[in-house]
Amino acid sequence: MRTTFDRLRHTIGFEVFGLIILTLGISQLMSMDMKKIGVLAIAFSLIAMGWNYYYNILFDRFMLKKTGCVHKTTLVRVLHALIFELGLLTISLPIMAWWLNISLISAFALDMGIVVFYLVYAFVYNLVYDYVFPIPSEKA
Template sequence: MRTKLDRIRHTVGFELLGLIILIFGVSKLLDMDTGKIGVLAVLFSIIATVWNYFYNILFDKVMVKRTGHLHKSAKVRVLHAILFEFGLLFITIPIMAWWLNITMIDAFILDLGMVVFYLVYAFVYNLAYDKIFPVPHNKSAAC
């Protein structure tokens, strides 16, 4: 399993790169103020960072318990990303509607767009991260 320091490096890198892409992408795509989108993105990043840290520990522990290893197939990576994103939906939709002064339906649609972005982004980022920083074979380096 991964060390705490490795998990922190993973999470910080994921969030920073995702924030840069999201802030400028959404602002440009929807012609919204970069500052307003930036504040929302940073808030969501904080929420997602905390969730990401604990979610990945839980996911890895369940995976090791069920399979005896941490090798993630493409199917497992897709499941991993989907479960992570749906865990954020119920928190982010009301905050987005309030902050951007849009309806819950509009917030839902915008959030779904962000979910699609992060599903693809999480899959690609985690695949690249595992290739750059492989999981140690020593199971005692866990948590």
């Protein structure tokens, strides 16, 4: 299992890199005000950090109980990312529609773009993170 420090480092790094990429990307692709997108991105980042921290603990405990280890195969990583994003979507959609003054359908379309970005980003980030900071019991 990962330590609290390791989980915090993982979560903060994930959010910082994601915020930078997302804010710049949406403001450029959608021709939206970077400040408005930045405030929304920071709010979602704080929400996502809390969700990420607790979600990963629950997911690892579930894996440990069911399989006896926390090693994630590619399929488990895909499932892990999908469940995480579905939980985050239920929180973010109404906030996004309100903040950007857009319809729920427009917010959903924008959110789907963000979800696709974060699905790919989460997979790559976690793969790299596990390589750079392996779980102590899994070191060769």
